[in-house]
Amino acid sequence: MTRLSLHGLRKTYPGTGQAAVHGIDLTVESGSLTALLGPSGCGKTTTMKLIAGLIAPDAGEVRLDASPITALPPERRGVTMVFQDPLLFPHQTIAQNIGFGLRMRGLPPARIAESVAAMLSRVRLDGLGDRRPAALSGGQQQRAALARALVLQPRVLLLDEPLSNLDPGLRDEMRQLIRSLQQETGITTIVVTHDQAEAVALADQIVLILEGRLAQQGPPDALYRRPAALAVARFFGGVNFLPGRSQGGLFHSAVGPLTLPPGAPEGDHVLTLRPEALRLGPGPNPRTARITSVTFLGTQTRVGLAVDGTALQALTTPDLASALVPGGEVTVSLPPEALWLLPPEATLSDPGQPIR
Amino acid sequence: MTDRTRLALLLAPALLVLGGLFLTGLGLTLLRSFRYMPALGLTDPDLSAYVAILTAPGFLTSLTLSLWIATTSTLIAATLALATALLLRQTFPGRAIISFLVQLNLTIPHIVGAIGILYLFSQSGSFARLAHAAGLIATPAQFPILTQDPTGIGIILLYVWKELPFITLILLANMQALGDDHESVARSLGASRWQAFRHVLLPMLMPGLLAASTLVFAFAFGAYEVPLILGAHAPKALPVLAWQASTDTDLATRPEAMAMAVVIALIGVALLALYARALAKGGSGAR
Incomplete structure (x- = not known):
């Protein structure tokens, strides 16, 4: 169980002149499922990459519990990110993909095989372990990508728009899978989404980011019924002002x-x-x-x-x-x-x- | 016009070139290699030209030399190209200049490059004289024999210099198409920078790297002009032997020249087939 906090996190991409993330302060409670919500281009994915260590902030700090991890390389943070595209490794089978992180840790093959088999069945991909990613449907690939991250039991799991590439029918299924896996494992999880309905349906906590700034944080009904600002109300479908x-x-x-x-x-x-x-x-x-x-x-x-x-x-x-x-x-x-x-x-x- | 006729018309120029020039040439080469040349009164095809070249005393040495040249230059060029592509993928000051310099020699013909290597690296060349002037060697003749040497160092040097940018360019295009998301995923899954390269990027680049290397190998194995200029008097690379036999004033050596060309082509095709099989086996999941 890990609490994640961001302190004055700031990032400007070279050449753009405009900050993608304007000094965000944010605490994600241990074991919570938090939605990072905001319109496209509001700095959500940048924030996730900053937490995962895939890009370096210009200023600010990322902490897990009390210890800063800002200086650590991505592989030593205990933070695993699942991207919007499944990005399975095409040259590996599904089982090899799911076992990737464990292999990198140097675990014995028997242990890896055991964990992978359990994970395959947990995301309902039994019997597909020997297939190549290209032989799987989009929904199956997304589940394999989720399994590949979860098998590592990270301290913090980041999911970047995990539903946006799925058909509406599969979206519901995936949402429930994420929800139940999160409740089972208790892994502190952040889901990025631009869809307020998805955030409301999925998360315990919503963090709304508008224009690279934290606009409001709280449980879904608080943002819905008690918006802190006009922009928040508008984002949640407010029309009467x-x-x-x-x-x-x-x-x-x-x-x-x-x-x-x-x-x-x-x-x-x-x-x-x-x-x-x-x-x-x-x-x-x-x-x-x-x-x-x-x-x-x-x-x-x-x-x-x-x-x-x-x-x-x-x-x-x-x-x-x-x-x-x-x-x-x-x-x-x-x-x-x-x-x-x-x-x-x-x-x-x-x-x-x-x-x- | 039906689609079929349109298609036929569109393909006609390519088919004409392929059929008219390539296949006719190949057919004539084959016929002559079997000693079927009615103009010379040879109307009884046999395999004696093949027997003659395969049992000739220098053949095996020449074949080994050609394989050595092609393998070594391909391996060195591919390794350096991988390093160059990885470097050029980064953003750093001066990247544009290095990128330009790397691509510049794509436009220089092999033969011009070969002469350049000769001017620079031979014992009477610029580097030998520079080394002598700097007092590193007593006479230019003490400069190491790097060109027209029996191990083909000059030839390999030329091929590495000339083919490195070609492989680099293909790798860069490949890397651009792949993006860096797969590596980011790997890092996030606990792979170090090296592990992400070794277990994710490299295997994903392999099909392109193999394809480019095969082309380089086939060229280095089959081209005659570079070993002709930069090679030693003996042993000669296989294509040089074929070239000399086919330009000999004695027309009776033609069948042997043709047989040698066929052998070179066959080895090339065999290697291509091996490559295709390796690709199908190793990279079936790669796009």
């Missing part, structure tokens, strides 16, 4: 005063409300809205609304939306417990996490 002022438990905005939940901060803020929390029908904080659009999305229907000229969106069930037509009017309510206040300007700072 009302600028205004909080005073004495009321939020004064373009749609009139709204009752806030108890303990809401005072002053200028941006109020946000998740589209699925905006209720169609009477209730607390009721408003009359004009329907601007109705979009059927399958399991849900998106309803575009205008309240006093302010655009809002609601996600509801197709049943409830069946009577709605664009141009019509409907009563909507904004439940106080679903209202959340964001800092007014587009800052990414999270009060709990100092950002350099």
Whole structure:
């Protein structure tokens, strides 16, 4: 069980002039499954490579428990990284691939064969050990790559977009496999992903990186319901944003005063409300809205609304939306417990996490 | 126009060259090696030319010399090319210049290079005179015999110099296509820098390295002009023997020249077949 921490980690690629990673401070608890979430090009893979030691940081430190590993070469860190592509060695069989790390450690062949056989069956590749990588499907290759890393029982396991190259059906299977293997082994694991739904479904903890900076860290529902900044809310599919002022438990905005939940901060803020929390029908904080659009999305229907000229969106069930037509009017309510206040300007700072 | 006719038309020039020049040439060579030359009144094919060359006193020595030259220059060139490619893969100041210098001699013909080697390394050459002027040797004649020597040092020198950039270029292209992700994976799985090279990069480069080396070997084994210029009077490399026999004023030596050409070609083909088998066995998983 190992706790991983990053301290002021910074990296600028030569010639780009712009930092790929801007001084990240981050702690990943021992035995947790943490998702490193962020849009493409936000510095996630760079952060992983810095942890794995495949590139050197310009500044900052990587620690496992209390000991710094920044100066250690990748092979001596006890950190193993699985890449987005399986990158199996084409000249070796699947069994040889999985046994690679153990061979490099100089373990006796009998021990290696034993570990490899157990691992093959654990990732459901029994009987495929003698095949070459090219003879396996994409999903099988990805599982072999996972097995090749797990067999080493690393202190920290890094998975870079392990699902993004898989078909949707296989993605679910792989997600469950990662989850159950992680729970079984208790290896501190970081999964990189750009897909917020995947991060929410997979991880205990989410670390959201935006533009090379840590935007927010916490359990999935905290980022979902209590975003620290506008950018975080947007990344998690937030669409309803009302600028205004909080005073004495009321939020004064373009749609009139709204009752806030108890303990809401005072002053200028941006109020946000998740589209699925905006209720169609009477209730607390009721408003009359004009329907601007109705979009059927399958399991849900998106309803575009205008309240006093302010655009809002609601996600509801197709049943409830069946009577709605664009141009019509409907009563909507904004439940106080679903209202959340964001800092007014587009800052990414999270009060709990100092950002350099 | 159907696809088939279009295809036939597109292939026609290549087939014409291959069929008209290569196959006809090969056929004539074979016929003559069997002593079938109606123009000289030889209409009774037999194997006597082959018997004559294979039992000639110098044949085995020449064959050994040719194999020695080809093997040694291929091994040295391939090893140095691997080192050069690994170096040029890094980014460092001056990389562009070194890369340019390495590729420069691809454009220089073998024969020009051979003459250059002669000027530089022979006992009357520049290095001998420099060594003499510097007082390292008493007379230029004490300079070690590096050209036109019986062990083919000058020839090997030329081939290494000339083929190194060729193999390097192929390896660099290979490395670029592979990227460094496989090595990163290996390092992350606990392989040291050397282990990642030895167990991952090198095996993945092997097909390209073998292919390039085979071409170099086939050339060094079969070409006559370099050993003609840089080789000793005796023993002569096999292709030189063939060349001399085929340009002899005595037309009766033609069949022997042709037989020698056939033997050189056969050895070349046999080695290619061995290489293909090694490739199929060792690198079946490699792309």
